[in-house]
Amino acid sequence: MRIPFNKPALAGRELEYIQQAVSNGHLSGNGAFTRQCQTFFEHRYGIQKALLTTSGTAALEMAALLLDLQPGDEVIIPSFTFTSTANAFVLRGARIVFADSSASHPNMAVGQVAALITRRTRAIVPVHYAGVACDMAPIMALAEHHGLVVIEDAAQAIESFYLDRPLGSIGHLAAFSFHETKNISAGEGGLLAINDPRFAARAEILWEKGTNRAAFFRGETARYQWVDVGSSFLPPELTAAYLLAQLEQLAVIQQQRLRQWNRYYAALLPLAQAGCFAVPTLPDYARHNGHIFYLICADRTQRQALIQQLAAAGILAVFHYQTLHNSTFYRAKHDGRDLPHATRYDQCLVRLPLYYELTEADQQTVIDVVRTFFA
The missing domain is CATH 3.90.1150.10 (Aspartate Aminotransferase, domain 1)
Incomplete structure (x- = not known):
């Protein structure tokens, strides 16, 4: 096609930073470029703890792990969304309860969510379609009333706002994507935003394959060992280097x-x-x-x-x-x-x-x- 639907951009120092990552001799995850990207999100959007992931899908899967879902637990998500939104919770044995979209926008019809809540409901997952905010105030009020967790699927929503609040900073947890189709991209990549302090310490352990490796390297524990479930959610430094150059632009x-x-x-x-x-x-x-x-x-x-x-x-x-x-x-x-x-x-x-x-x-x-x- 002469005019493609999407084209990944080189907007700044992407290639220079990739070369720098190679020269640094640290290509695996959680290096200097990873930390700079995480700090960017924490400072710019007021996120308490940000963890860079291999994809937006991986960030959602981390969020699902943090809920300790049991078979039969229910999660409310919109039907008009990508499979990753649902798969993250289906993998943990949850039952998906689908919400309709609103008449005026593909986002979930927030006014219908209350009727979908049962004693088995554990979480609500609003998806900010096209970077346009869901109506978050009533969603958060429902969550507080019923003791639920809100996970924002902010895959498309970097630099979007609900009133004066950045999307991804409102729910207890949030997932961003840096897939090549997104405004800010790294080819692949994602980020888990942790806005509720009760999830922060465990999120880092899940992120580091179920180990306390990150705390060990900060000198906070004498031993580096397996302490919980987890997986390999960290992206390589090459991804983080490309992403940082995009964030700068x-x-x-x-x-x-x-x-x-x-x-x-x-x-x-x-x-x-x-x-x-x-x-x-x-x-x-x-x-x-x-x-x-x-x-x-x-x-x-x-x-x-x-x-x-x-x-x-x-x-x-x-x-x-x-x-x-x-x-x-x-x-x-x-x-x-x-x-x-x-x-x-x-x-x-x-x-x-x-x-x-x-x-x-x-x-x-x-x-x-x-x-x-x-x-």
């Missing part, structure tokens, strides 16, 4: 993505107002990060025709999640509730190219093809 990357997002919105809003499709809606409490620009077509047929017309012009546009409640793997385990809004986004949502190096001319080409299709 966060403001530049964000300005560019928001400029592109706003250009799409301004150009395509008249067609949305004419009833051709819907454009993203932004709640008053949400300040987004320009992660995804999407259209909501009338139906699946129209969406596929639009994708094909864009492809004929050398432009790759893609749909997004397929609802998990209706997946081959989990359909029989779902409680049978219809989730109409999640299904609508599954069938009708299409994402347009948006990446750091997308030129204004190429973006205008995308806009022109969309306009021609709906003319």
Whole structure:
């Protein structure tokens, strides 16, 4: 495709830092670059403890381990999300209770969550789709009332806010992703944010394969030994080096993505107002990060025709999640509730190219093809 859907960016000193990591002679995890990335998140977003992971999926799996889930425990997540959101808890034996999306946005319909809580519920996992905040105040209030843990799936939400609070800093735990499709990327990579102090010490042990290795190297314990379950969640220093260079360019990357997002919105809003499709809606409490620009077509047929017309012009546009409640793997385990809004986004949502190096001319080409299709 002449205009890809996504293109990983070199925005700063990525290659220089990778070479520096090699020269440092420390390529395994938890080195100087790892610590600098973690400190960045702790200082910028007020996160109590940040742990860099191999992926956003790994961060969610760490969060699930911290809950000590038992078979039959329930976790509430939106159906319109990536499989990692559910898999992290299914791997621990939990039953997934799916929430529908809202009518106006792919995020979970927060007003329906209370009715999904039972005596077996252990956690609520809001997913901040496209970097747009879920309504966190009622979610946190429900969690406090019922003694639940809130795990923010902030995979797409770096530098997004709920009112004046950074996403990923509100729930008891949160997971970020640095996959190559994200605003800030390291190819792969993720981060677990620990905002509740009761999870901090154990999280570090799980992160270090169930050992107290990190505390040992800080001189806090006389012996380095196996003390809990865990796994190899640390990314290599090469990943952290690339990530740090991206974080240093966060403001530049964000300005560019928001400029592109706003250009799409301004150009395509008249067609949305004419009833051709819907454009993203932004709640008053949400300040987004320009992660995804999407259209909501009338139906699946129209969406596929639009994708094909864009492809004929050398432009790759893609749909997004397929609802998990209706997946081959989990359909029989779902409680049978219809989730109409999640299904609508599954069938009708299409994402347009948006990446750091997308030129204004190429973006205008995308806009022109969309306009021609709906003319």
